[in-house]
């Protein structure tokens with residue numbers, strides 16, 4: 245169901261909340277299709293589309309893949325272009341770069357942002373190709389032909405807990421060494437390179453990026469793809485005993501009782517929408533999911549502050565902000581959100597980012613997502629529904645935890661394109 249008001253701003257879509265947690269991963273890879281492609285680059289695009297088409301593995305612009313190929317005696321890294329959607333990529337969406345200067349930058353620890361930028365820019369072979377992925381250096385630094393990176397729900401639900409080290413050694417160990425949280429770009433590339441060197445062995449098939457996602461690698465596209473599915477399946481196997489909830493003995497029943505303050509501020513959704521637009525400084529579209537089955541999470545939230553912890557992976561904050569508006573008090577939200585951005589980024593960088601919420605959770609309105617376009621609002625809604633599932637499942641086996649607060653603010657700034665815009669106006 246949908247409707248549009250006269251100004252063309254208010255769109256309301258209602259759909260049920262999808263809270264089905266998948267117990268098993270299906271693998272749509274077809275040898276017949278894969279063998280029909282002539283090059284590994286085409287097969288990389290094919291396998292990337294398979295990963296990108298499964299929302300439990302990749303959501304809206306998340307994830308990136310790469311391959312290293314020998315061409316005319318040169319080692320070339322083809323990495324997904326920034327912002328390209330894995331679900332639709334073709335071989336043209338991969339940017340070719342000279343591999344050796346990128347590898348050297350990581351190995352020599354050239355930890356100087358302007359120099360790194362210059363090295364990456366100069367390594368790009370075709371200036372007309374897309375800006376290479378933010379994780380280009382990580383792809384370059386890992387010494388395997390094919391590398392894949394996703395933010396799969398199951399991996400996040402298993403690993404995004406205070407007990408991360410213990411859970412990691414139970415599920416993965418040296419099969420996929422744990423990389424402590426590092427910001428995307430050079431820091432993450434260097435940390436991945438070091439983790440593999442220090443903790444990896446011949447059996448290693450990938451890396452687990454704390455509070456961020458997973459990386460798989462292999463000698464060819466098929467192996468890296470299967471390794472990614474294997475890493476995800478291991479997390480699913482670990483989570484399966486926690487999917488049936490509450491436990492049969494009734495010990496978790498209290499978590500299911502929705503509890504919500506009854507003294508909500510008198511307000512219509514339309515009024516709130518107008519105020520959110522005013523706060524943002526531009527009109528936002530609304531995508532509303534009117535299903536209240538997720539309200540049980542609010543009971544957990546009231547005791548643990550779960551929903552204010554932050555998103556399952558920092559990139560989601562670009563669409564959902566770090567946390568939702570929960571009590572209709574927009575003024576308090578704006579004040580607190582500005583305080584978080586000021587403290588994390590400094591007031592100059594903070595000023596680039598608006599503080600209008602993108603997610604509102606409400607006992608009468610359900611889950612309301614806001615975005616500059618309807619598509620963006622819909623993506624925010626989908627991401628938040630996946631994040632809710634991750635949070636809930638993580639909370640069942642441990643204590644849900646998101647990436648460090650400062651790094652989420654940094655992700656909002658960089659993924660939001662403000663870092664680039666700031667540079668061009670300097």
Ligand SMILES: [Zn+2]
Nearest residue numbers: 307395456457
């Ligand atoms: Zn990522």
